[in-house]
Amino acid sequence: MSVQKSHRGAATLLMAPFFALFLGTLVVPIGYAAYLSLFTERSSGLGFGGTETLFTGLGNYLHALGDPAFRAGFGVIAGYVLGYIPVMVGGALVLALLLDSTLARAKRFFQLTLYLPHAVPGIIAAIIWLYLYTPGLSPVVAAMREGGLTWNFLSSDHALSSVINISLWEWVGYNVVIFYAALQAIPREVVEAASVDGAGELRTALSIKLPMIQAAVVMTVLFTVIGALQLFTEPMILNGANPAVNTTWTPNMYAYDAAFRRGDYGVAAAASILLALVAALLSFVVTRIGNRKGAA
Amino acid sequence: MRHKIRTRLGAIGALAALGLVAACGGGGASGGATGSSGPTEITFWTWTKGSAEVVDAFNALHTDVTVKFEQIPSGAAGGYTKMTNAIKAGNAPDVLNIEYPVLPDYVSQGSLADLTPHVGELKSKFPDQIRALTELGGKTWAVPLDASPMVLYYRKDFFDANGITPPKTWDDYKAAAAKVKQADPKARIGTFFPDDPGHFASLAWQAGGKWFGTSGDSWNVSIDDPKSKEVADYWQGLVSDDLVRVQSAFSQEWNASVKAGETVAYVGASWGAGSALRANQPDQAGKWAVAPIPNWGTPASGMYGGSTFAVTKDSKKVEAAVKFISWMTTNEQAITTRIGIAKSTMYPAAADMVPVAAKSFDNSFFGGQDAYSVYKDAAGTIKNGWTWGPSMFATNSTLKDSFGTVTSGGTLTDALGKAQKSTVDELKKRGLNVS
Numbered sequence: 001m002s003v004q005k006s007h008r009g010a011a012t013l014l015m016a017p018f019f020a021l022f023l024g025t026l027v028v029p030i031g032y033a034a035y036l037s038l039f040t041e042r043s044s045g046l047g048f049g050g051t052e053t054l055f056t057g058l059g060n061y062l063h064a065l066g067d068p069a070f071r072a073g074f075g076v077i078a079g080y081v082l083g084y085i086p087v088m089v090g091g092a093l094v095l096a097l098l099l100d101s102t103l104a105r106a107k108r109f110f111q112l113t114l115y116l117p118h119a120v121p122g123i124i125a126a127i128i129w130l131y132l133y134t135p136g137l138s139p140v141v142a143a144m145r146e147g148g149l150t151w152n153f154l155s156s157d158h159a160l161s162s163v164i165n166i167s168l169w170e171w172v173g174y175n176v177v178i179f180y181a182a183l184q185a186i187p188r189e190v191v192e193a194a195s196v197d198g199a200g201e202l203r204t205a206l207s208i209k210l211p212m213i214q215a216a217v218v219m220t221v222l223f224t225v226i227g228a229l230q231l232f233t234e235p236m237i238l239n240g241a242n243p244a245v246n247t248t249w250t251p252n253m254y255a256y257d258a259a260f261r262r263g264d265y266g267v268a269a270a271a272s273i274l275l276a277l278v279a280a281l282l283s284f285v286v287t288r289i290g291n292r293k294g295a296a
Numbered sequence: 297m298r299h300k301i302r303t304r305l306g307a308i309g310a311l312a313a314l315g316l317v318a319a320c321g322g323g324g325a326s327g328g329a330t331g332s333s334g335p336t337e338i339t340f341w342t343w344t345k346g347s348a349e350v351v352d353a354f355n356a357l358h359t360d361v362t363v364k365f366e367q368i369p370s371g372a373a374g375g376y377t378k379m380t381n382a383i384k385a386g387n388a389p390d391v392l393n394i395e396y397p398v399l400p401d402y403v404s405q406g407s408l409a410d411l412t413p414h415v416g417e418l419k420s421k422f423p424d425q426i427r428a429l430t431e432l433g434g435k436t437w438a439v440p441l442d443a444s445p446m447v448l449y450y451r452k453d454f455f456d457a458n459g460i461t462p463p464k465t466w467d468d469y470k471a472a473a474a475k476v477k478q479a480d481p482k483a484r485i486g487t488f489f490p491d492d493p494g495h496f497a498s499l500a501w502q503a504g505g506k507w508f509g510t511s512g513d514s515w516n517v518s519i520d521d522p523k524s525k526e527v528a529d530y531w532q533g534l535v536s537d538d539l540v541r542v543q544s545a546f547s548q549e550w551n552a553s554v555k556a557g558e559t560v561a562y563v564g565a566s567w568g569a570g571s572a573l574r575a576n577q578p579d580q581a582g583k584w585a586v587a588p589i590p591n592w593g594t595p596a597s598g599m600y601g602g603s604t605f606a607v608t609k610d611s612k613k614v615e616a617a618v619k620f621i622s623w624m625t626t627n628e629q630a631i632t633t634r635i636g637i638a639k640s641t642m643y644p645a646a647a648d649m650v651p652v653a654a655k656s657f658d659n660s661f662f663g664g665q666d667a668y669s670v671y672k673d674a675a676g677t678i679k680n681g682w683t684w685g686p687s688m689f690a691t692n693s694t695l696k697d698s699f700g701t702v703t704s705g706g707t708l709t710d711a712l713g714k715a716q717k718s719t720v721d722e723l724k725k726r727g728l729n730v731s
Binding site: 042043045051063134136155241246248261262 | 404432433491510544548552686689690697699701703704
């Protein structure tokens with residue numbers, strides 16, 4: 001009895017920091033955002049008499065949903081996900097399988113090198129890439145032009161691909177490490193049995209290894225989709241340079257624009273809550289699909 | 297319901313203010329600049345060139361007020377966001393740098409202190425036209441630092457070598473643009489800045505456009521008025537004919553093309569020489585010259601940017617703050633420091649300070665040309681009657697987004713139409729009267 005009690009005390013003590021942070025940095029801010037989202041600021045006449053704060057119910061939510069710029073943000077995210085996920089997951093899988101194959105040399109070196117870009121903070125990466133994209137400054141663009149290839153990374157037609165490229169650079173290596181770890185967890189006797197049965201490297205990779213790391217792949221896709229909804233840093237940096245990347249290009253940028261440019265914290269809070277709801281819904285759906293596939 | 301949120305923000309503000317008072321170490325006398333218990337410390341945020349030096353000079357001369365200076369990024373680069381957040385959070389500095397276009401935004405958000413009782417005599421030092429931009433709803437909210445008349449900066453060596461004369465009218469400008477391109481296929485006469493609607497606004501102002509006005513208690517909005525559309529069509533033509541570059545204002549890209557001699561002129565304000573050209577292109581000293589901005593038939597100018605200083609609503613030291621602002625904007629030593637030592641090229645709003653500025657200016661960048669006499673002429677032609685609206689952040693956001701599409705099928709005239717609509721919507725959403 002008393003042993004149990006002291007266990008409980010220890011558990012509470014050890015978990016307290018987590019719950020304190022969880023409350024302070026997640027629950028309270030979400031609650032505050034929900035509260036803010038119900039109010040709006042109103043002036044009158046010419047507006048030079050200051051503002052008053054009024055309760056508006058769901059008014060801010062309706063405003064955000066009715067704003068084509070906010071809805072367009074979700075379209076951009078959809079395009080981004082469609083372009084980004086296949087290349088990212090495909091590329092990471094190929095690299096991880098290559099690393100895991102018996103043919104690979106200098107595995108540690110490649111693991112580290114592939115992972116390195118992820119260690120660079122997103123904002124720094126975006127600034128470096130902006131430099132590499134800018135004609136007249138970038139050695140890459142200059143070299144491409146020398147080689148007869150004119151590609152303007154900053155033209156409005158290439159907005160999405162330029163953002164996807166930055167994301168790929170940042171994330172492929174990270175996911176290679178995840179997939180590689182999952183591959184390493186496959187019992188060696190299974191792989192050996194396959195090769196004894198006459199399966200080559202390619203056959204083993206496709207028929208044995210891939211199905212066995214399906215859970216890791218599904219989890220990566222889930223995290224990537226949720227991450228995509230929060231797309232902010234890279235387009236924010238490209239905002240000034242690429243005309244197609246406007247100030248409300250993604251839902252997060254819309255919220256930022258509402259709060260910090262238009263000074264409308266109510267709409268910003270409402271847009272953020274809506275975004276959080278979409279993310280929650282999407283996680284639920286993706287997990288369900290993932291589970292069903294796993295069970296089948 | 298609205299009281300709840302207000303009290304809460306108020307409480308946060310009060311706490312922050314207490315913190316500030318406590319932090320000013322013995323300066324107990326809040327509000328009184330002449331307290332005998334030590335100097336009043338005020339805080340000051342700005343990005344205007346030379347402010348650090350001006351603050352140092354002020355602190356060296358004054359024992360009753362000490363200024364704590366903090367450099368912030370320029371407004372468009374995040375400075376305004378920082379300021380807005382600080383005001384919202386109740387920990388804003390006492391003195392802020394606010395450009396004319398967004399002063400009405402800050403006033404209508406209730407962020408600033410009413411300076412009317414403190415600036416009686418000071419007001420008379422500024423020309424009516426510029427003072428009018430700081431008086432909204434019958435009260436004075438800020439003190440002007442500079443007027444920002446527009447001029448044409450050009451590479452005299454390039455123009456002379458190719459027999460091109462500085463254009464007098466916008467028609468001449470177009471012709472000169474073609475000659476520049478002909479003389480050197482890689483060179484262009486200038487730049488359209490899609491990310492900087494303030495630049496376009498100043499050109500619309502010059503042409504006689506009038507984006508905002510008030511009649512009685514309501515706003516008139518006419519961002520797509522005929523004059524502004526003419527300006528839009530004109531620049532649309534230059535962009536379509538590939539006679540000007542399309543680059544972000546003050547971007548690395550723009551700097552690189554100026555450096556490489558591929559952009560050989562720049563339509564900018566007085567401050568542009570110090571902040572944009574001379575600071576970044578020291579190796580082009582002596583090669584640049586200043587000419588009046590091209591016009592539509594008669595010499596005229598708008599104002600591009602330009603700074604005022606305001607005091608935040610929660611400041612407990614308005615009197616000390618105004619004393620400092622007054623010194624910065626109308627004291628001879630402040631102007632000599634800013635222009636002579638810190639190499640700013642701003643054009644003082646206070647008439648008395650113009651000769652002081654002209655005298656302290658080192659004109660070697662312009663090969664000995666007296667740039668301030670060109671600025672002065674331009675300042676004399678600034679068109680009367682322009683008013684900035686109460687939601688320029690929102691208006692500029694829309695303009696910026698649609699100007700961005702100019703190289704991919706969008707038109708500047710459409711952009712004006714969109715900005716007109718979104719601005720009217722925004723004003724209505726805030727509960728303002730729009731007629």
